[in-house]
Amino acid sequence: MKRLAIFMISILILALSGCTSERESVSYENEPVEIEEVQLEPVAETGGRENGVAPTQAPTQAPAEDQIEPELEPETEAETKPQTELQINPQTESEGEDRDDSGIELVQTNGQKAQYVDAVARINQQDSTYTVFVTASDGKANTVWERKFEGVPMTELEPVSDTTTDENAFYIEIGGNLHGLSRKDGQERFDPVSVGCIEIPLLDNEGHIYTAGYYGPLMSKVTVEGSVVWVQEGDRNGIYALEPFFSGNSVYVACEERDGVATNTVQIDKDTGNVIRYFWYDAGEVLWDRIVVSSTLEGYPAEYMFDRLPETAWVEGEKDQGINENIEFMSAKPLTFSKVFIQNGYHKSEALYYKNSRVKELVISSVTGEAYVFTLEDSMKTQLLELPEPITSKDVVLRIDSVYPGSAYTDTVISTIKFFE
Numbered sequence: 451m452k453r454l455a456i457f458m459i460s461i462l463i464l465a466l467s468g469c470t471s472e473r474e475s476v477s478y479e480n481e482p483v484e485i486e487e488v489q490l491e492p493v494a495e496t497g498g499r500e501n502g503v504a505p506t507q508a509p510t511q512a513p514a515e516d517q518i519e520p521e522l523e524p525e526t527e528a529e530t531k532p533q534t535e536l537q538i539n540p541q542t543e544s545e546g547e548d549r550d551d552s553g554i555e556l557v558q559t560n561g562q563k564a565q566y567v568d569a570v571a572r573i574n575q576q577d578s579t580y581t582v583f584v585t586a587s588d589g590k591a592n593t594v595w596e597r598k599f600e601g602v603p604m605t606e607l608e609p610v611s612d613t614t615t616d617e618n619a620f621y622i623e624i625g626g627n628l629h630g631l632s633r634k635d636g637q638e639r640f641d642p643v644s645v646g647c648i649e650i651p652l653l654d655n656e657g658h659i660y661t662a663g664y665y666g667p668l669m670s671k672v673t674v675e676g677s678v679v680w681v682q683e684g685d686r687n688g689i690y691a692l693e694p695f696f697s698g699n700s701v702y703v704a705c706e707e708r709d710g711v712a713t714n715t716v717q718i719d720k721d722t723g724n725v726i727r728y729f730w731y732d733a734g735e736v737l738w739d740r741i742v743v744s745s746t747l748e749g750y751p752a753e754y755m756f757d758r759l760p761e762t763a764w765v766e767g768e769k770d771q772g773i774n775e776n777i778e779f780m781s782a783k784p785l786t787f788s789k790v791f792i793q794n795g796y797h798k799s800e801a802l803y804y805k806n807s808r809v810k811e812l813v814i815s816s817v818t819g820e821a822y823v824f825t826l827e828d829s830m831k832t833q834l835l836e837l838p839e840p841i842t843s844k845d846v847v848l849r850i851d852s853v854y855p856g857s858a859y860t861d862t863v864i865s866t867i868k869f870f871e
Contacts, residue, residue, distance in 0.1 A: 662694045
């Protein structure tokens with residue numbers, strides 16, 4: 451009842467005040483009001499209350515709109531660093547380790563060799579270079595060591611290559627230099643070697659590293675101790691891709707058009723570094739280390755059989771029809787094939803096709819004793835010669851046994867020959 455009476459008195463006071471014309475508005479926020487003390491019943495404690503009474507907070511007046519300060523979000527780590535991350539390979543994070551002056555961060559010192567290595571490049575916006583972090587981990591994803599390379603030049607190519615490894619080291623190109631990093635502690639095993647920007651180092655079984663790339667030599671051969679065996683500068687009229695591959699005693703590098711000739715591959719001798727030929731490689735094609743012809747008409751070399759151009763061809767160099775002239779295909783290791791594709795005659799034009807001689811009977815033989823005779827059609831279409839049984843050999847000979855005589859010339863011509871398994 452006392453509460454009800456107090457409430458009614460308060461309403462009456464407010465009503466009378468509202469009728470006063472001396473004030474446009476009245477605020478009671480800071481004026482004390484005498485209220486008869488009321489004994490409250492005890493209230494059980496709940497969250498946010500103290501001693502059974504809910505705490506009160508005086509209302510505050512909102513500042514004017516032009517005085518409101520915007521609420522700032524906390525700065526993130528990316529905003530505080532002048533770097534933009536470019537993920538090349540996933541990196542395992544490492545925490546709380548100290549770096550030495552060499553830039554190597556030794557995380558694990560149990561003597562185990564790292565099994566994997568990842569690289570991350572970050573762009574330094576202040577000087578437009580990369581910082582590359584190379585992190586090595588064991589087979590359980592534990593970081594063994596991490597190394598930092600600063601000031602890596604920025605080009606349109608990736609600043610770091612994929613990695614090749616052997617028992618002792620990881621081999622990786624960073625900023626055009628080949629590094630050999632110890633699997634155990636990340637130390638350099640040799641002074642960096644300038645090789646150009648590459649896709650991945652290629653490692654053979656004899657302890658040699660082959661690199662092919664841009665902004666440097668066409669190909670370099672380097673020992674695992676860092677000694678340069680040879681450098682092939684290559685033909686600067688060609689634009690070369692970055693990943694080489696082996697076949698037999700040769701190393702091959704993908705390339706683009708060279709001097710207007712449609713080639714996509716260059717073949718290089720592994721021992722000498724000499725370019726053997728430029729040609730067009732088709733997927734699944736059997737690749738021979740050496741190709742030797744018994745004779746050649748000047749201006750029509752054997753390499754013209756492998757460029758896929760109809761206006762080029764090999765022409766034998768004998769004065770007669772070229773009977774018994776041959777093409778020998780050799781490899782350091784036995785190769786297996788069961789199909790031969792051939793474009794017989796000169797395909798520059800139909801008129802020249804019939805003016806020059808074409809192969810009629812072709813003998814395919816090997817040093818292992820197989821020999822097969824094929825009769826070719828007198829046609830400009832590509833012909834498929836399928837062997838009764840696959841041949842596996844290091845040395846194969848294709849011999850001209852008879853011809854379709856040309857109407858104007860005695861030169862026998864073959865435009866294309868390719869072997870497939």
